[in-house]
Amino acid sequence: MPELPEVETVRRGLEKLIVGSKITDVQLPYPKVITGDSQQFVTGVLNAEFEKISRRGKYLLLQLSNQHTIVSHLRMEGQYSVEPSDTEPYKHTEIIFGLSDNRALFYNDTRRFGRMILTTTGFEMTEVPSLAKLGPEPTEEQLTLSYMKTIFAKSKRPVKTFLLDQTQIAGIGNIYADEVLWQSKIHPKTPASMLSDVELIVLRENIITEIKRATDHHGTTVHSFSNVFGEVGKFQNELEAYGRVGESCLRCGATMIKIKVGQRGTTFCPVCQVEKK
DNA sequence: AGCATTGTTCATCA
DNA sequence: ATGATGAACAATGC
Numbered sequence: 205m206p207e208l209p210e211v212e213t214v215r216r217g218l219e220k221l222i223v224g225s226k227i228t229d230v231q232l233p234y235p236k237v238i239t240g241d242s243q244q245f246v247t248g249v250l251n252a253e254f255e256k257i258s259r260r261g262k263y264l265l266l267q268l269s270n271q272h273t274i275v276s277h278l279r280m281e282g283q284y285s286v287e288p289s290d291t292e293p294y295k296h297t298e299i300i301f302g303l304s305d306n307r308a309l310f311y312n313d314t315r316r317f318g319r320m321i322l323t324t325t326g327f328e329m330t331e332v333p334s335l336a337k338l339g340p341e342p343t344e345e346q347l348t349l350s351y352m353k354t355i356f357a358k359s360k361r362p363v364k365t366f367l368l369d370q371t372q373i374a375g376i377g378n379i380y381a382d383e384v385l386w387q388s389k390i391h392p393k394t395p396a397s398m399l400s401d402v403e404l405i406v407l408r409e410n411i412i413t414e415i416k417r418a419t420d421h422h423g424t425t426v427h428s429f430s431n432v433f434g435e436v437g438k439f440q441n442e443l444e445a446y447g448r449v450g451e452s453c454l455r456c457g458a459t460m461i462k463i464k465v466g467q468r469g470t471t472f473c474p475v476c477q478v479e480k481k
Numbered sequence: 482a483g484c485a486t487t488g489t490t491c492a493t494c495a
Numbered sequence: 496a497t498g499a500t501g502a503a504c505a506a507t508g509c
Contacts, residue, residue: 207488236505262488279505280487317487317505334489361499370488378487467501469485484509491503 206278208342208375208415210423211262214284218266219257221286222309226253227268229302237298237311239321248272248322249301261338261374265328273325275332276311282318285310338374342415347373352404356396363399364392365466367411375415379446382471384410386445391479392463392470398480445471 206214227249235242252268259265266274276282289306298316301309311320321332329336339355340346355372356363366372367381376384385392387410390403399407444454449462449471458475 277488279489281507313506314508315486315506319505359498365499368488468487482509486507487505489504492501494500495498 206262206280206282206423207377207380208259208262209380209418209421211259211264211278211375212419213423214278215257215259215264218254218264218284222254222303223257224253225307225309226304227251227301228304229300231293231300231302232298233293233300234298234316237313237316237318237320239319245320245322249274260335261341261370262377263332263335263338267325271325273323273328274320275323275328275335276320277318278313279315279317279319281315282311282313285312334370337371339370339372341374342376342411344412347408347412349405349408352408353401356399356404359396361396362393362465363390363396363407364468364470366396368466368468373411376411378468378470379443380411380414380418382445383443384414386472386477387414389476389478391477392465392472394480445473447471 228251230246230250232238232242232246238245248270249268249272252270252272254266255269256267257264258267262277264276264278266276268274287308287310289302289308291308291310293300293310294312296314296316297310297312298318299311299320303309311318323331340351356366359366364381364385367376367384368378382392384407388403388407390399390407445460448460451460452458453460453473453476456473456475458473460471461474462469462471464470
């Protein structure tokens with residue numbers, strides 16, 4: 205499940221492997237992966253070079269040399285791989301960019317939920333509204349304590365739901381939401397506005413360090429995530445809450461339980477993470 | 482075979 | 496107008 209650390213891992217791989225390569229051919233076995241006119245997409249990227257790979261939240265931005273930028277969202281299981289040009293597409297390969305150097309960039313997606321859209325460079329925000337609405341990146345510099353205080357004070361939604369809202373903070377998904385709440389000893393259903401200043405300080409610190417640690421470990425591989433090199437992440441070995449339902453809490457030994465919060469599976473420790481009412 | 486899975490968007494309601 | 500909530504959606508595996 206690519207959240208920020210996984211998407212950043214993919215970004216670094218793409219940066220290393222395809223910047224400077226020219227797109228000489230495009231195959232589209234699954235045209236629905238393209239939002240908008242898929243024919244325009246093909247003509248728009250053909251003969252351009254990959255110039256710069258960046259990321260905002262969970263979105264990848266593949267900037268080309270011709271004033272176009274591909275905005276790519278991996279959703280649940282989207283994945284890129286670089287292959288020799290004669291490699292046969294896989295069962296779930298949705299787009300193949302043939303490159304001038306006898307390689308090909310594959311986009312594979314078993315769930316077929318991921319999407320790509322071609323935008324004009326510099327107008328990505330206008331053309332992809334959800335990009336424009338993203339909250340700050342979860343970093344020391346961008347996610348300030350005063351911002352945290354402001355947004356949390358305004359919402360009565362469960363803190364878990366709030367953390368998943370990309371318009372508040374960009375990049376957190378189900379795995380890291382469960383992790384940082386466990387680390388912060390906060391019950392996932394606590395209304396955002398009920399968190400104390402101290403809790404917000406702790407939560408902020410945990411968000412920032414957890415995202416950084418997971419990125420350093422090349423992300424978490426739960427079902428299928430792998431980077432451009434086909435390597436899985438290493439952070440699944442570090443998880444303290446997500447997926448540990450029925451196991452004992454690493455802090456107090458109580459049995460971890462799983463509930464639904466805002467329709468999302470949520471694992472936490474009922475002893476350490478006490479509900480405030 | 483129905484349920485779980487996820488992030489985003491949209492409709493609805495207070 | 497605003498915020499909150501729930502459902503829908505994409506498709507697959509178990």
